Amino acid sequence: MSREIVSVSNLIKIYxxxxxxxxxxxxxxxxxxxxxxxxxxxxxxxxxxxxxATVLQPSSGKVIVAGYDAxxxxxxxxxxxxxxxxxxxxxxxxxxxxxxxxxAKLYSHRESDVEKMVEEGIQIxxxxxxLNDKIKxxxxxxxxxxxxxxxxxxxxxxxxxxxxxxxxxxxxxxEVRNTIKSYAKKKGVTILxxxxxxxxxxxxxxxVGIIYRGKILAEGxxxxxxxxxxxxxxxxxxxxxxxxxxx
Amino acid sequence: MxxxxxxxxxxxxxKSVVRDPKIIIAMFILPLIVIIIxxxxxxxxxQQQIIQAVRESGTVAIxxxxxxxxxxxxxxxxxxxxxxxKLVDSxxxxxxxxxxxxxxTKILYIIPRxxxxxxxxxxxxxxxxYVKLGSLTIGETGIIDLATRLIExxxxxxxxxxxxxxxxxxxxxxxxxxxxxxxxxxxxVIENPYMLSTLLSLSSFFIPLMILMLIMMASQLIVTSIAxxxxxxxFETLLSLPINRMSIIGAKLxxxxxxxxxxxxxxxxxLFSYIFQVIGIGTGTNTIEMPLTFSxxxxxxxxxxxxxxxxxxxxxFMLMVSxxxxxxxxxxxxxxxxxGNILGPLVILVYMPMFIDISGASQTMRILLSLIPIANTxxxxxxxxxxxxxSMYIAALSNIVYGVILLLLIWRIVNSETIFTMKLxxxxxxxx
Numbered sequence: 019m020s021r022e023i024v025s026v027s028n029l030i031k032i033y034x035x036x037x038x039x040x041x042x043x044x045x046x047x048x049x050x051x052x053x054x055x056x057x058x059x060x061x062x063x064x065x066x067x068x069x070x071a072t073v074l075q076p077s078s079g080k081v082i083v084a085g086y087d088a089x090x091x092x093x094x095x096x097x098x099x100x101x102x103x104x105x106x107x108x109x110x111x112x113x114x115x116x117x118x119x120x121x122a123k124l125y126s127h128r129e130s131d132v133e134k135m136v137e138e139g140i141q142i143x144x145x146x147x148x149l150n151d152k153i154k155x156x157x158x159x160x161x162x163x164x165x166x167x168x169x170x171x172x173x174x175x176x177x178x179x180x181x182x183x184x185x186x187x188x189x190x191x192x193e194v195r196n197t198i199k200s201y202a203k204k205k206g207v208t209i210l211x212x213x214x215x216x217x218x219x220x221x222x223x224x225x226v227g228i229i230y231r232g233k234i235l236a237e238g239x240x241x242x243x244x245x246x247x248x249x250x251x252x253x254x255x256x257x258x259x260x261x262x263x264x265x
Numbered sequence: 266m267x268x269x270x271x272x273x274x275x276x277x278x279x280k281s282v283v284r285d286p287k288i289i290i291a292m293f294i295l296p297l298i299v300i301i302i303x304x305x306x307x308x309x310x311x312q313q314q315i316i317q318a319v320r321e322s323g324t325v326a327i328x329x330x331x332x333x334x335x336x337x338x339x340x341x342x343x344x345x346x347x348x349x350x351k352l353v354d355s356x357x358x359x360x361x362x363x364x365x366x367x368x369x370t371k372i373l374y375i376i377p378r379x380x381x382x383x384x385x386x387x388x389x390x391x392x393x394x395y396v397k398l399g400s401l402t403i404g405e406t407g408i409i410d411l412a413t414r415l416i417e418x419x420x421x422x423x424x425x426x427x428x429x430x431x432x433x434x435x436x437x438x439x440x441x442x443x444x445x446x447x448x449x450x451x452x453x454v455i456e457n458p459y460m461l462s463t464l465l466s467l468s469s470f471f472i473p474l475m476i477l478m479l480i481m482m483a484s485q486l487i488v489t490s491i492a493x494x495x496x497x498x499x500f501e502t503l504l505s506l507p508i509n510r511m512s513i514i515g516a517k518l519x520x521x522x523x524x525x526x527x528x529x530x531x532x533x534x535x536l537f538s539y540i541f542q543v544i545g546i547g548t549g550t551n552t553i554e555m556p557l558t559f560s561x562x563x564x565x566x567x568x569x570x571x572x573x574x575x576x577x578x579x580x581x582f583m584l585m586v587s588x589x590x591x592x593x594x595x596x597x598x599x600x601x602x603x604x605g606n607i608l609g610p611l612v613i614l615v616y617m618p619m620f621i622d623i624s625g626a627s628q629t630m631r632i633l634l635s636l637i638p639i640a641n642t643x644x645x646x647x648x649x650x651x652x653x654x655x656s657m658y659i660a661a662l663s664n665i666v667y668g669v670i671l672l673l674l675i676w677r678i679v680n681s682e683t684i685f686t687m688k689l690x691x692x693x694x695x696x697x
Contacts, residue, residue, distance in 0.1 A: 034686070071505040074682045093507070101505035107498030109277065111284035123273045124508050152284075178505075 021049045022082075023176055023208045024070060029079035031065050031232075039065030041232030043079070047176070047210050047225075052202050054223035055212040056252065062232040063212035064104060067180045070210065071101035084175050100174035104181040104212075106165050114149035114156070114164050115140075118171065125172045135171045142197055143167035159190030166194055170201050177202075179211040183218060195222055216252035228256055235259040270508050274516030278490060282520065287489060287496075287597050299481055300532055303474075303612055310620065316407075324349040325412070326368030328358045333381035335390070335423065339374075342419045361395050362452045371397045372412045384423065384441055392416055394446045396458050409446070409458045416444045450650060451624065473642045475533045476576050477615050482525035483518075483580070484587035484604050490517045491591030492600035501685065510679045518584060568649040571661040575642050578664025582638055583611075585671035592678060593689040603689060611639055618643035624651050635660035638667055 024047035031039040040062045047053040055063045068074040072092040081088035084098045108117050122135035143163045183191040202209050213219050220240045227237045249255040327350050329336050343350050357364040358375050365373050375393040383390040394412050398405050420442040428435040448458035494500045594600035618640045631653055635641045641660035648657040678684050
């Protein structure tokens with residue numbers, strides 16, 4: 019349980035134009051836990067997740083995922099992760115089932131493995147017969163469930179979920195949260211997720227990292243952080259931390 | 266594994282092509298609009314050039330070695346149909362270039378000594394036709410056509426006249442006059458000018474156009490299919506998958522090129538029928554001798570190989586340009602607008618060289634022209650004819666060099682974060 023699956027140290031990302039996406043971010047994610055990166059919009063959550071998912075490259079600092087360097091061994095990292103971007107979509111003109119099969123084939127060329135993954139995807143999505151319909155006919159909630167399913171069904175060592183419930187109504191958000199929580203428990207998969215919804219993170223995550231203006235302000239279990247900062251919830255913890263910086 | 270990834274993406278691409286209206290628009294509607302405009306512009310250009318060339322050929326030179334009844338009737342016939350004739354000193358019949366130079370005409374007829382005697386004795390008479398080709402443009406086809414048609418009409422005319430005079434059915438006197446045609450290019454006499462002009466048309470006009478069609482279709486498809494990944498918000502996901510990113514690009518290229526080849530054949534056939542029937546190039550070819558043997562000059566292996574290498578290079582180069590635009594375009598409309606902006610100048614680069622005479626240009630200028638992608642495809646046959654092999658080989662290889670450089674650039678872009686961070690945006694009008 020204590021082995022580190024993700025180690026981010028002193029990560030800096032400067033975009034062209036000089037905008038800092040990450041400013042010395044350091045945190046670790048342990049095997050089998052759900053780790054939440056929380057912070058307001060523009061705090062640098064997505065930048066950090068994109069670097070871990072090998073989509074972006076850091077300006078400096080080190081990111082190790084399952085023992086592989088995210089820059090020099092990006093291909094190996096991609097084999098052990100499954101990433102769900104915040105603004106992800108799917109091929110509208112494929113059916114949900116075709117889409118799941120397409121993704122599964124990218125992870126294994128063995129038909130039995132593909133079938134297993136698709137079966138898993140069908141279960142996780144909970145979309146039933148609607149999987150035979152084209153994705154363009156799906157509601158936002160259905161699409162998100164399909165995407166969460168495609169992320170988790172490939173049985174990754176690390177699933178990276180960027181704002182998995184962003185833009186969803188209450189019912190769909192709860193369903194997605196429950197799916198993530200039950201899947202992580204059932205499979206023992208490590209999940210690194212981001213959210214600006216601190217209550218969601220409190221419910222889902224074993225540990226959190228609070229990020230603000232590209233820096234990690236605090237890292238630990240939600241309960242410990244609340245105790246440490248004498249707060250009722252993570253929102254209060256965040257407010258106290260931010261006040262500490264701005265004052 | 267890389268190959269299986271490739272085919273997975275090929276399968277996905279084919280499904281998208283069949284089901285996605287955006288790709289169908291890229292496949293059918295945009296190329297159709299461009300091609301209709303292109304055909305109209307080129308058709309008009311050719312028509313004007315032929316009219317101009319024929320107008321310039323309103324005067325013909327004649328060396329009359331026969332100087333007898335029927336040769337006089339030929340000259341009278343030509344004058345009756347509005348052609349001005351210039352009689353050239355008969356001693357020049359061994360120096361065709363000089364005869365054409367002195368007369369200042371593009372067409373020279375040599376009427377042999379036994380011309381009238383043969384017709385009188387019901388033997389087939391012959392006339393030698395020399396056509397001076399200078400610019401090697403498609404308009405010169407019209408001059409060859411005019412030179413041969415005039416003799417054909419005279420042959421029909423004289424056959425009918427003899428039939429009436431002798432009281433014999435015209436069917437019994439067939440082909441009173443036959444002709445042997447030659448082209449004079451830069452003081453060299455070449456057999457079968459019609460074949461030469463047809464091959465010139467093919468290599469400097471139809472082949473570039475067909476390649477242009479292939480490029481237009483494939484470019485539209487490739488930019489659209491890459492931009493669709495962004496529009497459907499799959500791009501970021503794809504970049505994080507355990508796949509060879511170049512296999513995605515390769516699959517998109519493969520599907521685009523295969524579909525484009527099918528369309529190239531269809532649109533190419535439409536172009537052939539349009540040019541041959543509406544414009545009139547080569548009309549009446551059934552009545553004109555078409556020898557089975559090609560002139561070894563035009564069919565030299567180097568020209569064919571050079572053209573093939575050049576065209577392959579051109580396709581690679583343009584597909585790479587399209588790939589770069591597709592990779593950086595932020596959405597489908599931007600991608601299609603960007604490629605539309607590229608295709609306009611592209612049409613000009615194909616269109617203009619068809620009507621440019623490079624025979625008088627300096628070596629340096631010809632080398633520079635042979636370095637211009639797209640245009641150099643049209644220049645290659647012209648360079649071959651004027652024996653500028655250095656420029657011809659440069660034209661052949663330059664496109665491949667450009668294509669490979671761009672491929673290496675794409676390789677680097679695809680395997681870096683630039684593919685994700687750099688975006689080309691369409692200029693959008695601000696709402697008031």
